[in-house]
Amino acid sequence: MAQNMMLYWSSGSPPCWRLMIALEEKKLQGYKHKHLCFDKKEHQCEEVKALNPRVQLPTFKHGDLVVNESFAACLYLESAFKSQGARLIPEDPAEQALVYQRMFETDNLQQKMYDVAYYEWFVPEGERHESALKRNKETLVAELKLWDGYLEKMGKGSFLAGKDFTMADVVCFPVIAYFPRFHCPKEKCPRLMEYYEMVKDRPSIKASWPPHWLENPEGPDTLKNL
Amino acid sequence: MAQNMMLYWSSGSPPCWRLMIALEEKKLQGYKHKHLCFDKKEHQCEEVKALNPRVQLPTFKHGDLVVNESFAACLYLESAFKSQGARLIPEDPAEQALVYQRMFETDNLQQKMYDVAYYEWFVPEGERHESALKRNKETLVAELKLWDGYLEKMGKGSFLAGKDFTMADVVCFPVIAYFPRFHCPKEKCPRLMEYYEMVKDRPSIKASWPPHWLENPEGPDTLKNL
Numbered sequence: 001m002a003q004n005m006m007l008y009w010s011s012g013s014p015p016c017w018r019l020m021i022a023l024e025e026k027k028l029q030g031y032k033h034k035h036l037c038f039d040k041k042e043h044q045c046e047e048v049k050a051l052n053p054r055v056q057l058p059t060f061k062h063g064d065l066v067v068n069e070s071f072a073a074c075l076y077l078e079s080a081f082k083s084q085g086a087r088l089i090p091e092d093p094a095e096q097a098l099v100y101q102r103m104f105e106t107d108n109l110q111q112k113m114y115d116v117a118y119y120e121w122f123v124p125e126g127e128r129h130e131s132a133l134k135r136n137k138e139t140l141v142a143e144l145k146l147w148d149g150y151l152e153k154m155g156k157g158s159f160l161a162g163k164d165f166t167m168a169d170v171v172c173f174p175v176i177a178y179f180p181r182f183h184c185p186k187e188k189c190p191r192l193m194e195y196y197e198m199v200k201d202r203p204s205i206k207a208s209w210p211p212h213w214l215e216n217p218e219g220p221d222t223l224k225n226l
Numbered sequence: 227m228a229q230n231m232m233l234y235w236s237s238g239s240p241p242c243w244r245l246m247i248a249l250e251e252k253k254l255q256g257y258k259h260k261h262l263c264f265d266k267k268e269h270q271c272e273e274v275k276a277l278n279p280r281v282q283l284p285t286f287k288h289g290d291l292v293v294n295e296s297f298a299a300c301l302y303l304e305s306a307f308k309s310q311g312a313r314l315i316p317e318d319p320a321e322q323a324l325v326y327q328r329m330f331e332t333d334n335l336q337q338k339m340y341d342v343a344y345y346e347w348f349v350p351e352g353e354r355h356e357s358a359l360k361r362n363k364e365t366l367v368a369e370l371k372l373w374d375g376y377l378e379k380m381g382k383g384s385f386l387a388g389k390d391f392t393m394a395d396v397v398c399f400p401v402i403a404y405f406p407r408f409h410c411p412k413e414k415c416p417r418l419m420e421y422y423e424m425v426k427d428r429p430s431i432k433a434s435w436p437p438h439w440l441e442n443p444e445g446p447d448t449l450k451n452l
Contacts, residue, residue, distance in 0.1 A: 053372050053375075054334070054372070062323075065320060065323040065324075066323075066327070067323045067326065067327050068327065069326070069327055069329075069330035069331055070330075071326070071330045072323070072326035072327045072329065072330045073326075075322075075326050076319060076322060076323045076326055079319045079322055080319035080320075080322075093302060093305045093306035094291060094306075096301075096302060096305055096306075097288075097291040097292075097293045097298070097302045098291075100293065100295070100297070100298035100299075100301050100302055101292070101293050101294065101295055101298045103295075103298065104295035104296075104297045104298045105295055107333070108280070124357070124358075126355070126357070127353075127355045127357060127358050129352070129353045131350070131352070131353060132350075132353050146279050146280070149279075
């Protein structure tokens with residue numbers, strides 16, 4: 001089944017990584033893939049352009065179906081391979097509620113992390129303001145506190161939506177992993193860092209760990225002064 | 227069942243509106259609700275703060291379950307009331323693929339619309355740049371062209387993910403409705419405007435139409451020069 005899949009991805013991109021975790025969890029190893037370097041603009045190749053009008057990664061194809069949005073692809077895989085590998089969305093709608101809620105809250109954490117860590121990437125030189133970056137940092141610290149509070153409330157050893165690893169963890173872990181990677185002070189989110197330590201060696205996550213993070217385990221200290 | 231639900235919402239907010247359309251489609255009329263004026267900061271009330279740490283709207287509760295993210299709430303309602311009202315996500319995973327893809331692409335259109343229409347709302351006075359607003363406009367025009375192309379390819383009378391009204395329409399219509407509302411020139415997205423005309427009188431959409439749009443049918447010309 002997986003031989004019928006093609007993934008274009010870049011190392012460390014949270015949207016790519018979450019899809020790769022989902023593929024591992026659903027036991028879809030063996031999919032075809034192409035690693036493209038974002039910095040070298042390799043993602044702007046004709047193959048990607050033909051499948052993805054936004055020319056973004058991930059670009060994902062299963063047979064004739066193209067599903068490029070990472071949340072869409074994760075939900076699609078869970079539905080198409082419901083009884084294969086890990087069950088990532090529980091059967092009971094009442095349990096689904098929290099899984100969905102945390103899944104879509106992830107966009108907040110991801111965007112706020114980008115707004116700090118990639119401020120210079122996204123904002124052209126002449127348009128940058130210290131006041132904006134300062135505000136972005138405050139917003140990110142508040143967001144981290146929120147997630148830390150969720151974990152604190154759920155208790156030690158909990159995943160993001162309860163006692164089981166779910167789609168909430170699949171989509172959010174790649175964002176959370178940026179905080180230790182970028183030297184965010186542990187005291188900004190101690191529970192989140194415990195969660196990171198607990199989850200980082202899960203087989204699906206280890207198997208999809210960004211190759212350039214393996215090559216350079218010591219990341220930049222972008223978030224050192226958060 | 228719906229009497230067990232409580233929605234805090236504001237008029238015209240796309241995230242609130244999509245949840246209200248989903249409630250209508252799933253025949254969940256009769257839910258309790260409270261209309262809060264965003265401009266008057268009524269959403270910062272204690273009731274919302276108690277349920278939603280981001281103090282945003284929608285804030286939504288069903289029994290003891292709190293699901294505030296609009297995409298999460300829509301998916302939850304579809305799952306919890308699968309056989310009630312309209313079926314918004316098809317059974318077949320192959321058909322789901324496009325529904326999910328368009329659903330999550332909506333974030334692109336929404337954010338790019340906000341980045342133009344609400345530029346002054348989001349960016350403090352001292353940090354505004356003509357160059358940024360110009361770039362945001364170009365990005366929005368390209369995004370509109372993309373959606374217009376999707377509809378062009380699907381053919382006249384098509385919904386966003388095919389011949390049926392689906393969750394893709396539920397989540398995206400409230401964003402699309404901003405373009406005619408804000409006087410966006412029709413030639414920027416002719417197929418999208420045909421789609422708007424086709425869908426705007428659907429009962430679920432009419433029933434949830436923003437009250438302040440009804441009171442003032444002539445919206446501001448914010449997107450006149452897009």
